[in-house]
Amino acid sequence: MGETIKLRVKRQDNPEASPRWDDFEIPYRKNLNVIAMLMHIQKNPVLANGQKTAPVVYECNCLEEVCGACTMIINGKPQQACSALVDQLQKPITLEPLTKFPVLRDLHVDRNKMFENLKKVKGWIDIDGTYDLGPGPRMAPKTQEWAYPLSRCMTCGCCAEACPNYNEKSDFMGPAAISQVRLFNAHPTGSMQKDDRLDAIMDKGGISDCGNAQNCVQVCPKEIPLTTSIADMGKDTVKRWISRALRA
Amino acid sequence: MGTNNxxxxxKVHSLLGIIPIGFFFLEHTITNSMAILGEDMWMAFVSFLHNLPFKIFLEVGLIFLPIAFHALYGLWIVYGAKNNTLRYSYFKNWMFYLQRITAIITLVFIIWHVWTLKTANLYYSQSYFQAMGEMLSNPLVFAAYLIGFLAAAFHFxxxxxxxxxxxxxxxxxxxxxxSFALCMGFFALLSAAGIGSLISFLQ
Incomplete structure (x- = not known):
């Protein structure tokens, strides 16, 4: 047997079970990533001490850091297991499920709250309904280029995981949904629902729950300018607040 | 929309921190820094404020109520955070944590500071300035004032x-x-004024 990599995984068998740490040893291969290590355990579910175990449960989909499904805490930092390269990680490698979302099993968490918050802020562009609404207004190429980085958000939850104000004591929706409001409000068709989105982030759990710790922008794997988005929406919500009060 | 406030x-919590609380803190620091220029100068400023008309309304409306609201809602904000500076030891995260720590220190200090000085009622003593100096000559009291002031100045x-x-x-x-560099420059300026006046009382 050649070189092996030590892997420690924080596991729990069901949402109510208390977590435990399991040690694995994975044969080293060049360009190995964390997902490939988990796939190896799937094929050969044996602990470092030789004892058989259930395969580690995890989620993955795109394997190219665009879907966010394999987000977990690797060596203490939230990131995607597919783009976490073993050569660049300190050993032994530790894997933990995200702490801000309910754990279903092992590394598999329920990030539904992220999706619910996108629904709350109408994180979409309205398109034709029962009849054709015709072509929408055009978007300037410059605006398209500006908006592209914001559109790279994959709702992975890293920003929420690192945010001190996103926790079980608070309703805060987290940075991702607020940044999506900025994206869709900048779209010529999306801006038709601009005020609805601003009202949504001025509600409970909205933008005013941000405390400017700015961890989100540090951990975002897509390098989205989340704190700029939040400050920009801060400005728009203040304008909306004053306008709402004066027109009431 | 409009279902809750x-x-x-x-936003009111945020605004009150600047107007009027921040302005009061600034006034308070400037007034007390007159101690650096001597007892007479300090006493002139203090007497001007002491003899303002409707002082009780000014104290309650511009100082007590805004601070009470800012502090009570602020405690709720402090409670709502799960600080994680050890895992995410980024500079701004530390500032976020420090903002909450200084909030608590400032609140405890203000309650003690106002309580002790209001009950002591030193204004009508022979020399208010010397009475302050005597009080601050206790190293524990001096340390409390130093920490309390710096916490308030940072929080502001x-x-x-x-x-x-x-x-x-x-x-x-x-x-x-x-803006952060400018704010910290302002912090240094306020600290100099505050520490300077605390030391001046000792003479």
């Missing part, structure tokens, strides 16, 4: 930084960096 309450100046972000004045990272 969540946004409004948070770092609060200006986050106020500018929350109200969408400083939007980009560079603007926020510059």
């Amino acid at each position: 969540h946004f409004a309450i948070r 100046t770092n609060g200006i930084w986050s106020f500018l972000v929350a109200w969408g004045v400083t939007v980009g990272p560079k603007a926020q960096k510059v």
Whole structure:
């Protein structure tokens, strides 16, 4: 047997079970990533001490850091297991499920709250309904280029995981949904629902729950300018607040 | 929309930190820094404030009620955070944590500071200035004032930084960096005035 990599995984068998740490040893291969290590355990579910175990449960989909499904805490930092390269990680490698979302099993968490918050802020562009609404207004190429980085958000939850104000004591929706409001409000068709989105982030759990710790922008794997988005929406919500009060 | 005042309450909390609390803190620091220029100068400023008409309404309306609201809602904000500076030891995260720590220190200090001075009622003693000096000659009291003042000054100046972000004045990272440097410069200035006046009372 050649070189092996030590892997420690924080596991729990069901949402109510208390977590435990399991040690694995994975044969080293060049360009190995964390997902490939988990796939190896799937094929050969044996602990470092030789004892058989259930395969580690995890989620993955795109394997190219665009879907966010394999987000977990690797060596203490939230990131995607597919783009976490073993050569660049300190050993032994530790894997933990995200702490801000309910754990279903092992590394598999329920990030539904992220999706619910996108629904709350109408994180979409309205398109034709029962009849054709015709072509929408055009978007300037410059605006398209500006908006592209914001559109790279994959709702992975890293920003929420690192945010001190996103926790079980608070309703805060987290940075991702607020940044999506900025994206869709900048779209010529999306801006038709601009005020609805601003009202949504001025509600409970909205933008005013941000405390400017700015961890989100540090951990975002897509390098989205989340704190700029939040400050920009801060400005728009203040304008909306004053306008709402004066027109009431 | 309009079903709750969540946004409004948070914005009022934020605004009160500057107007009137921040302005009062500034006035308070400037007034007491007159001690650096001597007893007479300090006493002239203090007497002017002491003899303001409707003082009790000014104290309650511009100082007590705003601070009470800011503090009570602020405690709720402090409770709502799960600080994680050990795992995410980024500079701004530390500032976030420090803003909450100084909030608690400042609140405890203000309660003690106002309680002890109001009950002592030193204004009508032979020399208010010397009475303050005697009180501050106790090293424990001096340390409490030093820590209390620095905590308040940091909370105020770092609060200006986050106020500018929350109200969408400083939007980009560079603007926020510059405003932070300016706020910390202001913190240094206030600290010099505060520490200077504390030392001046000792003479």
